Amino acid sequence: MPDTPAMRTVGFILLPGFPLMSYAAAVEPMRAANTLLGCELYRWWHAAPGGGAVQASNGIAILPDVDVGDTALDADRVFVCAGGNPAGFDDPALTAWLRHLARRGITLGGISGGPYLLARAGLLTGRRCTLHWEHVPAFEERYPEIEVVRSLFEIQDDRITCSGGIAALDLMLNLIERDHGPGLAAGVGDWFLHDQIREGLSPQRMDLRLRIGVRDPRLLRVLAAMEAHLEAPLSRQTLADLARVSIRQLDLLFRNRIGVSLHQHYLALRLDRAHRLRRESDLSTSAIATATGFASAAELSRAERRRRLKAKAPSNATGT
Structure with missing residues (x-):
């Protein structure tokens, strides 16, 4: 008679406003694995700070069945x-519990913004991690000693981090493959109409050609360089050299293909980064200005104010 497959217990600590898609993409593959193999390969529990029902970002609530701080629970x-905004969440009881779980040798993971809580507890020091691209700038400013990789997920010994969204499905399929073999992982992927199990190092973000809707290789080189150099913006001449055109020709390419000037697009990228840093970090305006390529806090504030005024300005378009 064949041996009964090992059963693993997985815990989910849900913070208020947790992303439901990320959570569902992590828990549903385990349910499917149980169903497909006809036995309990996985069981799971939920915990939340405060102990009461915890709401996802879309308002759906989940009732925890484990208390934060429980030192006797079972978990692999x-x-x-x-x-x-995980950077703004600080719960000493949760931090202490995560450290306790780590001392017990339990594998700890963070999904979407979850790595923030592991980093706060000192559990990612000397490790490589990933998290959702929106949280990366503030995370890197706050924890410069932690290596951040812009990948779908990272499995490094007893630490697992995931960028969230559908990447949580790819993570769980990889874990199911490690636990029970590629056949079951493929079956679970097929169950969810997921015809390709992506590797962890796959990029998080959609290809620039699709995300911005351009195919011109000259523009793509420049756009990629802009996104990679927000703290120390590249000069217009450097960008034009990348495109192998004149500054005037590059500006025309931007206006014709993207609808704004070269300067306007670059400025918008830097202001978007500044907005995320304001929302997800406790950095001063001066520090945010430095991290987004502005000469001073005053220059950043003026640029933000002009953007707000422009957004509020009535359209010049007329109807009939």
Whole structure:
């Protein structure tokens, strides 16, 4: 008679405003694996700071069945699932519990913004991690000693981090493959109409050609360089050299293909980064200005004010 497959217990610590898609993409593959193999390969529990029902970002609530701080619970892996502004969430009881779980040798993971909580507890020091691209700039400013990789997920010994969204499905399929073999992982992927199990190092973001809707290789080189150099913006001449055109020709390419000037697009990227840093970090305006390529806090504030005024200005278009 064949041996009964090992059963694993997985915990989910859900923070208020957690991303429901990320959570569902992590828990549903385990349910499917149980169903497909006809036995309990996985069981899971939920915990939340405060102990009451915890709401996802879309308002759906989940009732925890484990208390934060429980030192006797069973778990092989525990994931912190967070969204919104994880940098602003500080719960000493949760931090202490995560450290306790780590001392017990339990594998700890963070999904979407969850790595913030592991980093706050000192559990990612000397490790490589990933998290949702929206949280990366503030995370890197706050934890410069932690290596951040812009990948779908990272599995490094007893730490697992995931960028969230559908990447959580790819993560769980990889874990199911490690636990029970490629056949079951493929079956679970097929169950969810997921015809390709992506590797962890796959990029998080959509290809620039699709995300911005351009195919011109000259523009693509420049756009990629802009996104990679927000703290120390590249000069217009450097960008034109990348495109192998004149500054005037490059500006015309931007206006014709993207609808704004070269300067306007670059400025918008830097202001978007500044907005995320304001929302997700406690950095001063001066520090945010430095991190986004502005000469001073005053220059950043003026640029933000002009953007707000422009957004509020009535359209010049007329109807009939």
